[in-house]
Amino acid sequence: MIIGELKPLDEIIASVTGYHNILVIGCGGCVSVCLSGGDREAQALSNELSQTRYYKEDPPATRCDTIQRQCEPDFITSYLKISEETDAVLSLACGAGVQTMATVLEPLPIIPALNTTFIGATTQPGEWREMCQGCGDCLLGFTGGICPVARCAKSLFNGPCGGSQNGSCEIYNDVPCAWAMIFYRLKKLDKLHLLNEVRIPKDWRPGGASGPRVFRRTGINGSAGD
Numbered sequence: 001m002i003i004g005e006l007k008p009l010d011e012i013i014a015s016v017t018g019y020h021n022i023l024v025i026g027c028g029g030c031v032s033v034c035l036s037g038g039d040r041e042a043q044a045l046s047n048e049l050s051q052t053r054y055y056k057e058d059p060p061a062t063r064c065d066t067i068q069r070q071c072e073p074d075f076i077t078s079y080l081k082i083s084e085e086t087d088a089v090l091s092l093a094c095g096a097g098v099q100t101m102a103t104v105l106e107p108l109p110i111i112p113a114l115n116t117t118f119i120g121a122t123t124q125p126g127e128w129r130e131m132c133q134g135c136g137d138c139l140l141g142f143t144g145g146i147c148p149v150a151r152c153a154k155s156l157f158n159g160p161c162g163g164s165q166n167g168s169c170e171i172y173n174d175v176p177c178a179w180a181m182i183f184y185r186l187k188k189l190d191k192l193h194l195l196n197e198v199r200i201p202k203d204w205r206p207g208g209a210s211g212p213r214v215f216r217r218t219g220i221n222g223s224a225g226d
């Protein structure tokens, strides 16, 4: 899932100051799972922003709503109701959701309330760790399901660096060395031979090095790929 984190409140206050009627909109997708941008967080932020103590003039009127996915134009047009007096929308979606909202609702200003941080997964209650950098050419089949791109601090492909110590990465003791994890996982899988195979250098073009990436699926109704 995409992990996001609420921006500092003073940054959000500064970005909404000057608007009079703000729709605070949560997203029911990834950012609700990591407890940053769902309905509960949108309600709490909407209440906070209506406090007079943050403003020299009258606070803005705030209203709150949540749609299931802000990154889907159909969800925005079908489920989002925006009153005429709304002069700004504060979005608790990831960057993809904010940009989709900005396109669909143009020229209404869409203000981001979150910092989008990484693609990750739950590792224990209340903790999410980065797992994938969307490199477009997945290597997990060779690495025991542990990503060296995202989980090794140096994105190494040929084993650990000299800083790997007792299973920890040299950057912090509490960060596991990805290559130690890969080694022990492959050992459990009886696939250590994969480490001896010579691979051609990774092609980084599908990873975004050739500009913004597009994925098109053909053969579905109204598909952009047909």
Ligand code: SF4
Residues within 6 Å of the ligand: 131, 132, 133, 134, 135, 136, 137, 138, 139, 140, 147, 148, 149, 150
């Ligand atoms: S190898 Fe690439 S696609 Fe696979 S998990 Fe890592 S970054 Fe993501």
Ligand code: SF4
Residues within 6 Å of the ligand: 151, 152, 153, 154, 155, 156, 159, 160, 161, 162, 163, 164, 165, 168, 169, 170, 171, 176, 177, 178, 179, 180
């Ligand atoms: S210690 Fe391990 S995870 Fe850290 S940079 Fe070196 S190889 Fe990568």
